[in-house]
């Protein structure tokens with residue numbers, strides 16, 4: 445955190461960016477150079493939408509209170525990235541099972557509580573856009589950003605533009621079926637990539653295979669090379685990922701695939717076997733380069749802030765509440 449000349453002389457253009465995840469939320473006050481001026485985190489209340497909205501407001505109040513008083517007038521507004529199905533035009537959280545929002549006008553509620561304009565965005569899209577513009581995807585016009593955590597989602601960027609799809613649901617890579625007889629996915633399909641290769645899917649596969657509980661995929665990763673069951677589960681997951689990425693590459697022909705989310709912390713232990721299997725299997729698709737996220741856990745807040753700035757710049761003001 446810095447408290448530099450920009451933040452105290454009142455000329456800086458600051459945005460409060462919030463990334464709401466299924467278990468935790470992070471807030472930062474960012475300037476145009478994406479420098480952090482204050483930050484705070486909080487747990488996400490689960491399954492109670494009203495409590496979640498209150499927690500977002502409280503977190504923003506907390507991060508604003510960490511700013512020097514002289515810098516507060518420079519805060520232009522709030523960029524808010526949330527999970528689930530999001531209507532960014534109306535500012536409504538359509539559906540988020542974990543958080544408990546259902547047709548909730550989150551933008552208007554946060555705006556009313558704080559008296560600052562709010563721009564709502566989808567969390568994975570925000571992170572993917574940030575990675576493409578400011579992170580590992582800089583300078584690449586056709587890429588995929590694949591985020592692997594409790595689920596798997598992708599952001600598709602073609603010709604320097606994010607492909608949203610008609611219903612805004614492009615990029616659901618986690619629900620591409622790669623094993624038709626595979627395990628049941630939370631969505632109701634069988635053999636989705638997410639059921640096999642998400643962090644939670646890997647942990648579940650290991651427990652199913654061994655009867656041993658693990659706290660997450662990091663535990664399985666830590667056992668590679670000295671636990672044959674962990675090696676097998678990891679092999680199955682990377683094989684499924686290679687098939688899912690092959691499907692995406694055959695359709696979209698990206699030059700680069702950037703991996704983010706918690707599982708990407710495994711680095712080359714994840715990327716190398718996926719890339720090797722992709723190379724072995726690809727006959728039609730050209731094999732893209734792989735990279736790890738450069739922005740890491742900050743991708744969501746950086747993307748939320750950039751999206752809010754873009755919105756205000758295109759509409760000419762940050763005072764509009766429409």
Ligand SMILES: [Zn+2]
Pocket residue numbers: 618619629630631632633636638
């Ligand atoms: Zn599914």
